[in-house]
Amino acid sequence: MREIEYREAIREAVIEEMNRDPKVFLIGEDIGKYGGAFRAYKGLLDMFGPERVINTPISESAIIGAGIGAAVTGYRPIAEIMFIDFTTLAMDQIVNQAAKIRYMTGDNLRCPLVIRTQGGAGRGVAAQHSQSLEAWFYHIPGLKVAMPSTPYDVKGLLKTAIRDDNVVMFIEHKMIYLLKGPVPEEEYTIPFGVADIKREGSDVTIFAYSNMIYKALEAAGQLEKEGINVEVFDPRTLVPLDEEALINSVKKTNHLVVVSEACERGSVASDIAVKITAKAFDYLDAPVKIVAGLNTPIPYNSTLEQASIPHAKDIVKAVKEII
Amino acid sequence: MPGNKKTINSKILNDIQNKNDNNITNNNIKLNGSKTSDKKEINYLSSMTEVIDKDKKYKEKKLTGEQKINLLRTIIKIRRFEEKTIQLYQIAKIWGYLHPYVGEEAVAAGACAAIDRHDYIVSTHRGHGHSIAKGADLNRMMAELFGKATGYCKGRGGSMHIADTELGMLGANGIVGGGLPISVGAGFSCKMEGKGRVTLCFFSDGATNNGVFHESLNMAAIFKLPVIYVCENNMYAISMSVCESVACKDIAKRAVSYDIPGVIVDGSDPEEVYFAVLKAVLRAREGLGPSLIEAKTYRFGGHHPNDPAEYRDKKEAEYYKTEKDPVKNYKARLIDEKVVTIQAIEDMEKQIMQEVENSVKFAEESPEPSLEKFLEEVSGI
Ligand SMILES: Cc1ncc(C[n+]2csc(CCOP(=O)(O)OP(=O)(O)O)c2C)c(N)n1
Numbered sequence: 001m002r003e004i005e006y007r008e009a010i011r012e013a014v015i016e017e018m019n020r021d022p023k024v025f026l027i028g029e030d031i032g033k034y035g036g037a038f039r040a041y042k043g044l045l046d047m048f049g050p051e052r053v054i055n056t057p058i059s060e061s062a063i064i065g066a067g068i069g070a071a072v073t074g075y076r077p078i079a080e081i082m083f084i085d086f087t088t089l090a091m092d093q094i095v096n097q098a099a100k101i102r103y104m105t106g107d108n109l110r111c112p113l114v115i116r117t118q119g120g121a122g123r124g125v126a127a128q129h130s131q132s133l134e135a136w137f138y139h140i141p142g143l144k145v146a147m148p149s150t151p152y153d154v155k156g157l158l159k160t161a162i163r164d165d166n167v168v169m170f171i172e173h174k175m176i177y178l179l180k181g182p183v184p185e186e187e188y189t190i191p192f193g194v195a196d197i198k199r200e201g202s203d204v205t206i207f208a209y210s211n212m213i214y215k216a217l218e219a220a221g222q223l224e225k226e227g228i229n230v231e232v233f234d235p236r237t238l239v240p241l242d243e244e245a246l247i248n249s250v251k252k253t254n255h256l257v258v259v260s261e262a263c264e265r266g267s268v269a270s271d272i273a274v275k276i277t278a279k280a281f282d283y284l285d286a287p288v289k290i291v292a293g294l295n296t297p298i299p300y301n302s303t304l305e306q307a308s309i310p311h312a313k314d315i316v317k318a319v320k321e322i323i
Numbered sequence: 324m325p326g327n328k329k330t331i332n333s334k335i336l337n338d339i340q341n342k343n344d345n346n347i348t349n350n351n352i353k354l355n356g357s358k359t360s361d362k363k364e365i366n367y368l369s370s371m372t373e374v375i376d377k378d379k380k381y382k383e384k385k386l387t388g389e390q391k392i393n394l395l396r397t398i399i400k401i402r403r404f405e406e407k408t409i410q411l412y413q414i415a416k417i418w419g420y421l422h423p424y425v426g427e428e429a430v431a432a433g434a435c436a437a438i439d440r441h442d443y444i445v446s447t448h449r450g451h452g453h454s455i456a457k458g459a460d461l462n463r464m465m466a467e468l469f470g471k472a473t474g475y476c477k478g479r480g481g482s483m484h485i486a487d488t489e490l491g492m493l494g495a496n497g498i499v500g501g502g503l504p505i506s507v508g509a510g511f512s513c514k515m516e517g518k519g520r521v522t523l524c525f526f527s528d529g530a531t532n533n534g535v536f537h538e539s540l541n542m543a544a545i546f547k548l549p550v551i552y553v554c555e556n557n558m559y560a561i562s563m564s565v566c567e568s569v570a571c572k573d574i575a576k577r578a579v580s581y582d583i584p585g586v587i588v589d590g591s592d593p594e595e596v597y598f599a600v601l602k603a604v605l606r607a608r609e610g611l612g613p614s615l616i617e618a619k620t621y622r623f624g625g626h627h628p629n630d631p632a633e634y635r636d637k638k639e640a641e642y643y644k645t646e647k648d649p650v651k652n653y654k655a656r657l658i659d660e661k662v663v664t665i666q667a668i669e670d671m672e673k674q675i676m677q678e679v680e681n682s683v684k685f686a687e688e689s690p691e692p693s694l695e696k697f698l699e700e701v702s703g704i
């Protein structure tokens with residue numbers, strides 16, 4: 001199969017959906033000629049024109065609000081917030097408006113809005129450009145949260161997100177835009193709430209998502225040499241979560257390590273650990289182990305930055321502690 | 324390159340060239356239906372000069388030779404420091420995000436010359452020039468860019484977060500517009516303290532399109548806070564042209580909705596910036612509240628060192644680099660005015676280059692922050 005970059009997969013999904021449905025349009029900062037901060041929209045302005053590729057001023061709250069307004073009146077906007085760190089400027093529109101509008105209006109107002117953004121550390125861009133804030137959105141009833149790790153997943157999930165009648169937080173990771181992977185030429189979509197086993201194994205399940213999938217796979221490779229057979233579980237969407245598949249994996253391996261780049265307090269990871277402990281307690285041979293980022297704003301210094309997020313060695317250590 | 328001027332399709336350029344527009348403080352416009360509509364006409368942008376002169380606090384004086392030389396030194400220092408950081412970025416000694424201030428030096432130099440050491444400044448992601456103009460130590464700045472323990476932020480912040488309490492430098496900022504509300508709080512602090520201290524808040528055109536701009540200026544205005552808002556209108560926010568992003572012709576015009584002075588200055592002329600800011604500062608110290616100063620300027624390079632800035636008209640960039648280079652122009656002017664000699668400028672350049680090189684050496688030789696200590700500090704969840 002051909003291999004394409006993660007960002008190219010995003011671009012393909014957007015092009016296909018914009019061609020399929022004239023109601024789909026893009027709105028965000030520097031998405032015109034510039035093609036987006038990570039160039040995922042390269043050439044789209046020429047292809048679809050300024051009416052469907054709306055380049056905005058630095059007005060995060062209005063970008064999301066405009067997305068909501070267009071969505072409830074029949075369009076399917078993909079609103080982009082350049083860094084997840086800047087969703088903070090649009091939190092009223094995301095949390096109080098978008099997430100609740102369909103429910104609180106008794107289904108009167110449907111809001112098929114995709115909010116594309118990216119987060120994560122690793123590029124030396126310090127505390128205000130490196131955060132992992134998915135737990136905020138995971139916490140809010142009314143938002144779906146997708147965090148694809150591969151080019152294949154990002155394309156299939158983005159197409160599904162665009163077709164979904166609800167608000168989707170579509171969270172990418174800045175470190176994987178250039179990563180290549182197999183993506184079929186034929187059209188496909190990936191349903192939400194269906195996990196993907198990135199590597200099958202029998203001794204321990206590692207739950208990871210987004211960029212942490214790669215750390216988990218690296219750890220799995222190292223552990224294999226020591227005779228430990230690791231299953232790498234990628235939920236792909238955090239909301240809805242494929243709980244059943246996760247429980248099935250734990251039934252098989254009897255061990256669970258949950259990995260999260262975000263720090264542990266109030267994280268998705270700790271929530272998963274609690275859930276599985278409660279629902280699959282009888283199948284666990286050891287307490288669920290969490291490997292998470294440190295409790296710190298992300299530092300600029302690269303040694304400290306790297307030390308503040310999990311690596312394969314940390315996952316290896318955690319696995320060995322429970323096996 | 325005078326031939327180019329006409330072909331440049333830019334409203335800002337026209338503004339700068341059209342000297343009549345250069346100071347719009349005396350314009351009057353009619354506002355219908357506003358709360359002041361009972362007055363036939365309201366002062367569009369109340370003249371700062373008028374306010375200050377009435378109180379006999381301010382007369383537009385000439386700068387002394389020494390002041391001019393200081394301005395020139397600051398401008399050159401910023402330029403050489405920035406050029407160095409770009410070089411170092413290209414060889415990956417500096418990483419992350421770097422937003423060079425090349426081309427905009429006269430704004431920081433002129434503005435900071437109009438305040439005192441104990442006054443505050445609030446800066447942006449393009450903040451090196453502000454720090455240097457406020458008197459920051461190049462060694463500690465460079466060390467921060469190298470992520471070293473001796474840097475202003477102990478290596479934790481990098482380019483976008485340089486701050487120094489002693490200098491009254493309240494921080495660069497990774498969030499566009501993030502400093503604007505903070506300036507309001509600093510303004511409250513200055514006001515409550517009652518010693519005439521002021522806050523100078525820098526931001527660029529892009530920040531004025533975020534909601535916090537309105538919230539901040541409105542609040543500063545209603546509480547008459549001693550804050551001077553200096554908008555460095557460099558005509559772009561990454562790739563977004565100000566012509567497409569700002570609904571009014573000039574950002575200074577936005578002052579009208581807060582009933583505060585709004586002035587436009589040529590940001591390549593440090594003296595013009597200086598006098599405009601000085602008036603606003605004196606006004607603020609008198610308890611008369613904030614002002615908005617729009618300095619028309621231009622970043623010579625891309626948004627960051629790897630940005631080829633393909634979204635800009637090459638002729639436009641060429642025009643600014645040749646006609647509006649604060650380093651070149653101010654040098655020529657001071658030579659012309661016989662304030663400095665060519666030799667003196669060469670000596671100044673040499674001394675500054677030495678200072679910049681020393682800062683690199685200092686940064687290189689400085690220790691990394693301690694990993695053990697870091698891990699200790701962040702233990703726990
Ligand atoms: C709230 C927010 N939105 C977007 C960004 C990404 N970003 C960084 S700099 C920049 C452009 C800023 O333009 P302007 O305010 O004009 O400052 P300049 O770069 O021209 O100095 C953008 C959009 C950000 N840092 N913060």
Ligand SMILES: [Mg+2]
Nearest residue numbers: 527528559560
């Ligand atoms: Mg700008």
